[in-house]
Amino acid sequence: MHEATFMILTALADGSQHGYGIIGEVAEISGGRVALRAGTLYTALDRLRADGLVDVDREEIVDNRLRRYYRLTPEGGQRLAAEASRLQANAQAALSRLSPGGNPSLGVI
Amino acid sequence: MNEMTELERGYRRLVAFFPKSFRTENSEEIIAVLLATASPDQRRPGLTESLDLLAGAFRMHMGLSRAPRSVVTAVRLMCLGAVAELAVLITVLVTQGSIRAAAVARYPHYTAAATQAVGHDVTGDMVVLPILVLAWLWVAWGNGRGSQLARVAAIVFASLYTLVLVLELSEDVALVAPAAMIASSVAWALGVAAVVFILRPRSWPYYERPARDRAQDALV
Numbered sequence: 001m002h003e004a005t006f007m008i009l010t011a012l013a014d015g016s017q018h019g020y021g022i023i024g025e026v027a028e029i030s031g032g033r034v035a036l037r038a039g040t041l042y043t044a045l046d047r048l049r050a051d052g053l054v055d056v057d058r059e060e061i062v063d064n065r066l067r068r069y070y071r072l073t074p075e076g077g078q079r080l081a082a083e084a085s086r087l088q089a090n091a092q093a094a095l096s097r098l099s100p101g102g103n104p105s106l107g108v109i
Numbered sequence: 110m111n112e113m114t115e116l117e118r119g120y121r122r123l124v125a126f127f128p129k130s131f132r133t134e135n136s137e138e139i140i141a142v143l144l145a146t147a148s149p150d151q152r153r154p155g156l157t158e159s160l161d162l163l164a165g166a167f168r169m170h171m172g173l174s175r176a177p178r179s180v181v182t183a184v185r186l187m188c189l190g191a192v193a194e195l196a197v198l199i200t201v202l203v204t205q206g207s208i209r210a211a212a213v214a215r216y217p218h219y220t221a222a223a224t225q226a227v228g229h230d231v232t233g234d235m236v237v238l239p240i241l242v243l244a245w246l247w248v249a250w251g252n253g254r255g256s257q258l259a260r261v262a263a264i265v266f267a268s269l270y271t272l273v274l275v276l277e278l279s280e281d282v283a284l285v286a287p288a289a290m291i292a293s294s295v296a297w298a299l300g301v302a303a304v305v306f307i308l309r310p311r312s313w314p315y316y317e318r319p320a321r322d323r324a325q326d327a328l329v
Binding site (some may be wrong): 019020022023025037038039041042043044046047049051065066067 | 131135137139140141142143144146157158161162163164165166168169173174210293
């Protein structure tokens with residue numbers, strides 16, 4: 001899974017968000033490291049909707065402009081959980097090998 | 110109703126590059142997000158966001174937004190193949206004088222025949238190479254959308270290309286510009302690599318989707 005896709009799914013994990021909200025959430029989750037742009041976001045949302053991982057929750061008109069909210073589908077939630085577990089297992093394996101007990105040459109990290 | 114700003118007009122021009130049915134559903138929303146993320150004093154779309162939108166539109170047109178990574182890589186290689194073919198065409202046009210001179214030097218007793226032979230080669234290349242560029246782009250577009258026909262065409266295309274390249278290599282090298290031969294070899298390698306990617310197990314399900322699903326993808 002691409003990092004941008006993972007971040008978008010994570011941004012939707014605790015509730016529906018509109019496009020601008022997703023961009024803000026992703027920036028916050030990544031500590032400002034990932035700056036999603038509109039072209040990337042909407043291409044990814046199109047794919048995620050086609051794959052059944054994300055769906056449109058509702059639409060609103062704010063200041064004469066369309067605001068569409070997206071939500072995670074149950075399948076999207078399962079995929080995100082599986083990917084998060086995989087990343088966690090990988091990170092744990094790396095950290096345990098880097099710890100003083102795992103690799104004496106590295107000392108304390 | 111608010112008057113449209115120069116910035117919004119700029120964004121609309123960029124969003125116009127997306128496929129029509131995608132625009133119908135999403136353009137107002139994308140414009141709203143672009144305007145919301147713009148800085149207060151921004152008057153025109155920035156370079157990075159313009160490139161991001163154009164790249165997104167390109168991915169949509171090529172069907173890449175929904176393809177597995179192996180197919181995306183294959184399509185990118187095919188697009189690079191089209192660029193390499195264009196490089197062959199430019200090289201042939203730029204070096205035709207020196208090739209003609211080399212042919213005359215090699216066959217001093219058959220100057221007219223050698224010049225004519227090079228002339229025929231160049232004319233042939235000027236006809237065939239633009240067709241090859243279009244062929245590369247067509248197979249890239251078709252494979253991006255998961256068309257079995259385009260997939261088979263890519264395999265046939267790569268096989269024929271291998272045959273033609275072998276024949277070219279066996280020809281009199283004095284009549285072929287080294288740069289054109291290198292560019293041809295690069296195009297061939299890109300084609301073979303692309304075929305490897307579209308034949309990878311991960312790519313198969315994308316081509317085996319029902320025609321109805323592919324038609325639905327083509328609408329967005």
